[in-house]
Amino acid sequence: MNLSIFLSVVMALAWGVQSIFLKKAMRDIPLTTAILISLIINFFVLLLLVGVSAEKGFSIFFNISGPVYFYFMVAGFLNYLLGRGLYYSSFRFISVIRSTSISSTYPIISVAFAILALGEKLALHQWVGVVLTLSGTYLLMMRGKR
Secondary structure (H helix, E strand, C coil), X not given: CCHHHHHHHHHHHHHHHHHHHHHHHCCCCXXXXXXXXXXXXXXXXXXXXXHHCCCCHHHHXXXXXXXXXXXXXXXXXXXXXXXXXXXXXXXXXXXHXXXXXXXXXXXXXXXXXXXXXXXXCCCHHHHHHHHHHHHHHHHHHCCCCC
């Protein structure tokens, strides 16, 4: 198996299982506390990773151009503030199954923006994947309807 496919499968498993832990963890704490805890844990993991790569440390960040920082700032805002905040709060209102089903359509949104903003093209089999993803989400959202 290709390493990138294996890593993608592991990532999907990790993201899939995290929802269960998040739902349980957030039963008795406010949303802002949950996001703060998540960010603090991510920060400590980042420090650990920077420590492991001590030969470069933080010096690599000084060689990055301004536009790259801007792109990362926008991505961070969209991911951590909007994305994570809304995803976590959705657990309070709908089930993990419905919330995750809706959030798992993000690759379709990424594809749409890649086509519109970057001019990327999709092959036929990729369009089939988009349709299957949307179909699967629809089926998961049907919650007991026949």
